[in-house]
Amino acid sequence: xxxxxxxxxxxxxxxxxxxxxxxxxxxxxxxxxxxxxxxxxxxxxxxxxxxxxxxxxxxxxxxxxxxxxxxxxxxxxxxxxxxxxxxxxxxxxxxxxxxxxxxxxxxxxxxxxxxxxxxxxxxxxxxxxxxxxxxxxxxxxxxxxxxxxxxxxxxxxxxxxxxxxxxxxxxxxxxxxxxxxxxxxxxxxxxxxxxxxxxxxxxxxxxxxxxxxxxxxxxxxxxxxxxxxxxxxxxxxxxxxxxxxxxxxxxxxxxxxxxxxxxxxxxxxxxxxxxxxxxxxxxxxxxxxxxxxxxxxxxxxxxxxxxxxxxxxxxxxxxxxxxxxxxxxxxxxxxxxxxxxxxxxxxxxxxxxxxxxxxxxx
Numbered sequence: 371x372x373x374x375x376x377x378x379x380x381x382x383x384x385x386x387x388x389x390x391x392x393x394x395x396x397x398x399x400x401x402x403x404x405x406x407x408x409x410x411x412x413x414x415x416x417x418x419x420x421x422x423x424x425x426x427x428x429x430x431x432x433x434x435x436x437x438x439x440x441x442x443x444x445x446x447x448x449x450x451x452x453x454x455x456x457x458x459x460x461x462x463x464x465x466x467x468x469x470x471x472x473x474x475x476x477x478x479x480x481x482x483x484x485x486x487x488x489x490x491x492x493x494x495x496x497x498x499x500x501x502x503x504x505x506x507x508x509x510x511x512x513x514x515x516x517x518x519x520x521x522x523x524x525x526x527x528x529x530x531x532x533x534x535x536x537x538x539x540x541x542x543x544x545x546x547x548x549x550x551x552x553x554x555x556x557x558x559x560x561x562x563x564x565x566x567x568x569x570x571x572x573x574x575x576x577x578x579x580x581x582x583x584x585x586x587x588x589x590x591x592x593x594x595x596x597x598x599x600x601x602x603x604x605x606x607x608x609x610x611x612x613x614x615x616x617x618x619x620x621x622x623x624x625x626x627x628x629x630x631x632x633x634x635x636x637x638x639x640x641x642x643x644x645x646x647x648x649x650x651x652x653x654x655x656x657x658x659x660x661x662x663x664x665x666x667x668x669x670x671x672x673x674x675x676x677x678x679x680x681x682x683x684x685x686x687x688x689x690x691x692x693x694x695x696x697x698x699x700x701x702x703x704x705x706x707x708x709x710x711x712x713x714x715x716x717x718x719x720x721x722x723x724x725x726x727x728x729x730x731x732x
Contacts, residue, residue, distance in 0.1 A: 517560050666695075
């Protein structure tokens with residue numbers, strides 16, 4: 371393989387390694403624009419092993435973009451259940467409908483059109499366009515940043531947008547024009563299986579001889595990742611309210627946008643602090659239900675405490691069960707059998723599992 375004037379000298383060795391060592395993935399074995407787009411959305415902040423069974427279920431239910439575009443949001447969210455970051459699923463459905471309406475049912479082949487799709491940013495656009503259509507655009511994720519930072523001994527904070535932009539520019543200038551998709555995948559693959567964040571397998575790296583960080587004995591120090599703490603912490607009383615007959619549970623469907631948008635939730639209220647005294651929770655819940663929702667709780671009981679971590683939000687949840695003849699605002703009564711078919715995110719499935727454990731112990 372000959373190099374173009376601007377290509378990295380390590381490109382041939384990287385591509386040769388990728389040809390032989392790439393992991394089998396369903397979207398690689400059948401590489402269509404639809405499969406590439408679907409897999410890239412699913413792979414955002416999610417491990418490959420987790421994504422594969424979801425991918426299979428999606429393409430079995432929605433073999434083509436047109437099938438996805440015809441689905442309801444509830445059906446898509448239910449199929450996505452457990453994968454997290456649910457805005458991805460909502461945008462997936464919106465983008466499918468745009469593709470059918472404006473692009474003959476396929477992922478558009480230009481960067482401008484791709485970036486106009488819901489849920490598509492520069493990384494996703496570059497990944498799909500390079501792998502599906504051979505458009506020479508670098509897709510720069512955390513793996514690629516790590517590989518590039520070590521190869522060049524980059525002394526810049528890779529969490530800064532300006533640094534990412536400079537890396538994108540460098541890669542765009544030097545990526546092979548004839549195999550941009552393979553180049554992007556090879557960089558990601560090297561970061562995923564060899565150039566690991568901790569204890570990288572440098573002895574197995576096909577381009578170790580070109581790695582400046584390895585030469586300087588600085589592999590473990592790079593890339594530089596200087597984080598700003600954006601974590602917020604919240605405390606909630608979560609109410610598991612049943613009707614007097616014990617046949618239904620109060621729940622509400624979240625608004626379509628925002629955190630956990632379009633998904634089902636149990637009624638809850640934010641409180642100002644953690645509540646370590648479990649004995650005081652029933653009285654607190656009863657008082658707050660009257661004050662905030664104008665409903666009366668019967669037989670309130672403290673069930674337990676749960677924790678759930680979103681990307682930058684930490685929730686502590688105190689679960690209280692009770693009986694009520696009235697519903698909190700925006701809630702409806704769901705029969706117990708419907709809890710398993712409605713799209714509840716993992717945070718509320720934890721509540722259901724806690725209630726199941728409580729019932730089994732009684």
